[in-house]
Amino acid sequence: MPEITVDARGMACPGPISALTRAYRNANNGDVIIVMATDPGFEPDVKAWIERTKNELLELKKEGGVITAKIKVVAKK
Structure with a gap:
């Protein structure tokens, strides 16, 4: 799967x-996105983004x- x-x-x-x-x-579906961040607010933000977008x-x-x-x-879609 592409990263x-x-x-x-x-x-x-x-x-x-x-x-x-x-x-x-x-x-595309099946791709893996790897995000590196130093902002401490990223952790709760990415969890909320996952819930909102229904990705894994x-x-x-x-x-x-x-x-x-x-x-x-x-x-x-």
Whole structure:
């Protein structure tokens, strides 16, 4: 499955979610979007984005101040 990497490190809210949304527009069902962000607000924001868009959160981890979300695109029509 194709992976799309979004490096949103250093961006403040709503930058990381905006970058994720742009990547999502260009993605297809089955693609995996990997987003890296340093904004502490990204974690709750990405959880809300997943619920709203009905996509699948594969992984959410924090390492060394970087929050990484791995999202599988399943809700594109």
